[in-house]
Amino acid sequence: MTIMPHNHRMWAVIGVYTGREGNIFWRRIPGGGGRLEAAGARALSAKDADPPGDNIIHSVTNPIPRLTGAIHVYGGDFFAAERSEWDPETLQEGRFDVAKNMKLFEEANALYGTA
Secondary structure, X not given: OEEEEEEOOOOEEEEEEEOEEEEEEEEEXXXXXXXXXXXXXXXXEOOOEEOOOOOOEEEEEOOOOOOOEEEEEEOXXXXXXXXXXXXXXXXXXXXXXXXXXXXXXXXXXXHXXXX
Protein backbone atom coordinates (compact mmCIF):
# COMPACT_ATOMS: atom_id res chain seq x y z
CA MET A 1 0.00 0.00 0.00
CA THR A 2 1.25 3.46 -0.85
CA ILE A 3 -0.26 6.75 0.26
CA MET A 4 0.41 9.62 -2.17
CA PRO A 5 2.23 12.76 -1.03
CA HIS A 6 0.11 14.73 1.43
CA ASN A 7 0.42 17.23 4.24
CA HIS A 8 -1.15 17.31 7.70
CA ARG A 9 -1.03 21.05 8.53
CA MET A 10 -0.70 20.13 12.20
CA TRP A 11 1.88 18.48 14.40
CA ALA A 12 1.86 14.71 14.57
CA VAL A 13 3.70 11.78 16.10
CA ILE A 14 3.75 8.44 14.29
CA GLY A 15 4.79 5.31 16.19
CA VAL A 16 5.13 1.94 14.43
CA TYR A 17 4.34 -1.08 16.60
CA THR A 18 4.60 -3.81 13.95
CA GLY A 19 5.91 -3.97 10.40
CA ARG A 20 7.64 -1.19 8.50
CA GLU A 21 6.79 2.16 6.98
CA GLY A 22 8.85 3.99 4.37
CA ASN A 23 8.44 7.78 4.22
CA ILE A 24 9.58 10.05 1.41
CA PHE A 25 9.68 13.69 2.45
CA TRP A 26 8.87 16.31 -0.19
CA ARG A 27 9.25 20.06 -0.60
CA ARG A 28 7.56 22.49 -2.94
CA ILE A 29 9.62 23.51 -5.96
CA PRO A 30 10.08 27.31 -5.82
CA GLY A 31 8.12 28.76 -8.75
CA GLY A 32 6.88 25.26 -9.61
CA GLY A 33 3.16 25.97 -9.39
CA GLY A 34 2.61 23.67 -6.41
CA ARG A 35 4.78 20.82 -7.74
CA LEU A 36 7.11 18.88 -5.46
CA GLU A 37 10.59 17.41 -5.38
CA ALA A 38 11.93 14.73 -3.06
CA ALA A 39 13.83 16.12 -0.09
CA GLY A 40 14.68 13.06 2.01
CA ALA A 41 13.46 9.74 3.34
CA ARG A 42 13.14 7.78 6.55
CA ALA A 43 12.24 4.16 7.23
CA LEU A 44 10.35 3.37 10.42
CA SER A 45 10.30 -0.12 11.95
CA ALA A 46 8.61 -1.55 15.02
CA LYS A 47 9.39 0.56 18.13
CA ASP A 48 10.33 3.63 16.03
CA ALA A 49 8.52 6.94 16.43
CA ASP A 50 8.76 10.09 14.34
CA PRO A 51 7.39 13.61 14.88
CA PRO A 52 7.28 14.78 11.24
CA GLY A 53 6.37 18.42 11.98
CA ASP A 54 3.34 20.48 11.05
CA ASN A 55 4.65 21.65 7.65
CA ILE A 56 5.90 18.31 6.37
CA ILE A 57 4.74 16.80 3.09
CA HIS A 58 5.30 13.05 2.89
CA SER A 59 4.27 9.90 1.10
CA VAL A 60 4.14 6.56 2.88
CA THR A 61 4.63 3.05 1.61
CA ASN A 62 4.48 -0.34 3.28
CA PRO A 63 7.50 -2.19 1.85
CA ILE A 64 6.64 -5.63 3.27
CA PRO A 65 3.97 -8.18 2.23
CA ARG A 66 1.92 -7.94 5.46
CA LEU A 67 0.07 -5.26 7.36
CA THR A 68 2.00 -2.61 9.23
CA GLY A 69 0.52 -1.20 12.42
CA ALA A 70 1.16 2.32 13.63
CA ILE A 71 -0.39 4.78 16.04
CA HIS A 72 -0.81 8.30 14.67
CA VAL A 73 -1.44 11.16 17.10
CA TYR A 74 -2.42 14.51 15.56
CA GLY A 75 -2.58 17.96 17.13
CA GLY A 76 -5.96 18.81 15.61
CA ASP A 77 -8.92 17.43 13.70
CA PHE A 78 -7.20 15.38 11.00
CA PHE A 79 -10.39 15.03 8.94
CA ALA A 80 -11.58 18.64 9.16
CA ALA A 81 -8.30 20.45 8.40
CA GLU A 82 -7.87 21.92 4.91
CA ARG A 83 -5.09 19.75 3.54
CA SER A 84 -3.47 18.96 0.22
CA GLU A 85 -2.44 15.82 -1.62
CA TRP A 86 -0.28 15.56 -4.70
CA ASP A 87 -0.89 13.35 -7.70
CA PRO A 88 1.69 10.53 -7.53
CA GLU A 89 2.50 10.78 -11.26
CA THR A 90 2.43 14.51 -11.98
CA LEU A 91 3.14 15.75 -8.43
CA GLN A 92 0.51 18.45 -8.97
CA GLU A 93 -1.23 19.72 -5.85
CA GLY A 94 -4.92 19.12 -5.21
CA ARG A 95 -7.35 19.11 -2.31
CA PHE A 96 -7.02 16.15 0.08
CA ASP A 97 -9.81 13.66 -0.60
CA VAL A 98 -10.72 11.93 2.68
CA ALA A 99 -13.19 9.48 1.07
CA LYS A 100 -10.65 8.36 -1.55
CA ASN A 101 -7.98 7.80 1.08
CA MET A 102 -10.32 5.89 3.39
CA LYS A 103 -11.17 3.64 0.42
CA LEU A 104 -7.46 2.90 -0.08
CA PHE A 105 -7.25 1.65 3.51
CA GLU A 106 -10.44 -0.42 3.11
CA GLU A 107 -9.04 -2.05 -0.03
CA ALA A 108 -5.72 -2.86 1.67
CA ASN A 109 -7.53 -4.32 4.68
CA ALA A 110 -9.70 -6.49 2.38
CA LEU A 111 -6.59 -7.68 0.51
CA TYR A 112 -5.04 -8.91 3.75
CA GLY A 113 -8.29 -10.35 5.12
CA THR A 114 -8.70 -7.92 8.00
CA ALA A 115 -11.90 -6.19 6.87
